[in-house]
Amino acid sequence: MTAPDRAAPAVARTPEELARIRAGLGRTALVPTMGALHTGHRGLIAAARGRADAVVVSVFVNPLQFGPGEDFERYPRAFEDDLRACAEEGVDVVYAPGVEAMYPGEQIVTVDPGPLGDVLEGAFRPGHFRGVLTVVAKLFHMVRPDVAVFGQKDAQQLAAIRRMVRDLAFGVTVVGVPTVRDSDGLATSSRNVYLSGAERTSALALSRALLAGADASVTGPVGILGAAREVLDAAAAGPVPVEPDYLALVDAHTFAEVPPDHRGEAVLLVAARVGSTRLIDNVPLTL
Ligand code: PAF
Numbered sequence: 001m002t003a004p005d006r007a008a009p010a011v012a013r014t015p016e017e018l019a020r021i022r023a024g025l026g027r028t029a030l031v032p033t034m035g036a037l038h039t040g041h042r043g044l045i046a047a048a049r050g051r052a053d054a055v056v057v058s059v060f061v062n063p064l065q066f067g068p069g070e071d072f073e074r075y076p077r078a079f080e081d082d083l084r085a086c087a088e089e090g091v092d093v094v095y096a097p098g099v100e101a102m103y104p105g106e107q108i109v110t111v112d113p114g115p116l117g118d119v120l121e122g123a124f125r126p127g128h129f130r131g132v133l134t135v136v137a138k139l140f141h142m143v144r145p146d147v148a149v150f151g152q153k154d155a156q157q158l159a160a161i162r163r164m165v166r167d168l169a170f171g172v173t174v175v176g177v178p179t180v181r182d183s184d185g186l187a188t189s190s191r192n193v194y195l196s197g198a199e200r201t202s203a204l205a206l207s208r209a210l211l212a213g214a215d216a217s218v219t220g221p222v223g224i225l226g227a228a229r230e231v232l233d234a235a236a237a238g239p240v241p242v243e244p245d246y247l248a249l250v251d252a253h254t255f256a257e258v259p260p261d262h263r264g265e266a267v268l269l270v271a272a273r274v275g276s277t278r279l280i281d282n283v284p285l286t287l
Contacts, residue, residue, distance in 0.1 A: 008083065009057075009091045014101045015142045021093055022144060026053035030145035032136060035059040035096075036076035037085045040151055040180040040188035045089040047177045048149045054092040056143050057082075060102060064110075065131030076190050095143065102138060110134045111168075113160045116255055120269060121156045121280065124245050129160050136161055140170055148172050153179040153187050155267055155282045156255055179281070181207065187281045194277040198240045203274045205235030205242045210283040213249075213268045217285050221249050221260050224268060224285070232272070245271040245278070252284065263287050 012018035022028070029052035031044045041057075048055045059082055066072035079096065086094050111133035116122065122129050140148065150158050158176050165174055180188045185207035186200065195203055213228035228247055235242035249258050252267050269282040 007087070009086045009094045011083070012093060012095045013097060015097070018093070018095050018097075018142055022056075025056075025092065027146045028052050028054045028056055028143065029147040029149060030139065030143045031055065031057045031091075031149050032139050033057060033059055033082075034061045034075065034190065035082050036078050036190035036193070037082045038188045038190060038192075039182075040153065042085065042089055043180045044149045044151060044177050045086070045091060047175060048147065049090060051147045051149075051173075051175065052145075055090070056093040056095055056145065057086050057091050058139050058143065059094060059096040060135070060139075062102070062131060062135040063099060064103070064107060064134055065128050067125055067127060070125070071191070071194075074194075076193055095139075102135065107134065111137050111164060114163065114167075116156065116160050116163060119255055120246055120248060120250070121271065124271065129157070132157055133160060133164050137164065137168070137170075140172055145172055147175060149175045149177060151179060152176045152284070153189070153281065155252075155269065155284075159253060159255060185211070187279075189279065191277055191279065195274065199275045199277065202235060202238055202240040202242050203272075203277075203279055205231055205238075206270050206272055206279055206281045209235075209247070209270055210268055210281060214283050214285055217287055220287060221258055221262050221266075224287075225249055228268060228270070232270070240274065243273045245273065249285075258287075 010021050029048035031048050061075050110130050113129035113133050117129040162174050209228040209231035212231045213224040216223045216227035232244050247270050249266050249268050252265050258266050266285050267282050271280045
């Protein structure tokens with residue numbers, strides 16, 4: 001079924017163009033993205049629409065959050081498709097600045113993510129969360145949203161943004177939206193387009209490992225990690241190996257690993273490489 005035609009969103013390319021458009025909007029929700037929009041993004045936009053008079057989607061592949069040797073150059077860029085998706089989803093404004101509009105000079109002042117920036121994703125991608133928080137802070141200043149919507153798939157990013165909003169008093173309501181999965185269980189991600197058919201089959205081990213962990217939740221942290229690890233170990237020995245960076249059960253706010261006797265809320269996280277693609281996934285659990 002095709003979505004009904006909607007009016008094309010207004011497009012702003014610079015902070016000045018955006019400010020002119022923003023002046024005419026009421027209560028506004030922002031969905032920050034790096035483009036290559038998929039069904040997960042459509043879910044974020046739907047959540048935004050229900051919470052404000054106007055929805056702004058930003059499309060900007062942020063160089064500051066990519067490390068040397070990461071996929072900044074090859075990150076998928078599909079602006080015409082993104083515009084079509086935004087029109088179908090009833091987005092009011094697409095903010096798509098160039099690098100020079102976001103970073104007109106050297107970015108000397110940046111946002112320090114604190115200890116959350118050094119563990120798990122932060123340990124494997126040094127400087128990543130500093131880059132994310134800096135661009136999100138700039139987008140908040142430019143768009144001045146009442147609400148900002150992010151996916152729970154990037155759970156550590158969401159926690160870092162919530163902490164920045166609280167510690168730096170941004171006055172923006174942050175909404176987290178549950179992960180959208182394809183019918184085979186793979187979490188939607190712009191990076192999934194990198195996967196060959198065989199790699200995609202192997203990559204399903206990530207969601208299977210999380211499911212195995214969730215099924216073992218009555219056994220506590222040791223049992224959860226053991227069940228998930230078993231799935232990952234089998235996938236590591238497969239014909240297209242899954243190479244895990246980490247598997248961890250953490251506190252949902254601090255991202256510190258929970259002790260073996262932990263009870264209550266936690267998040268089971270996995271990051272792994274399949275071929276040249278690095279994927280992350282997670283599931284919230286109650287122990
Ligand atoms: O999640 C993303 O797509 C990016 O990290 C974000 C939040 C748009 C910042 O560049």
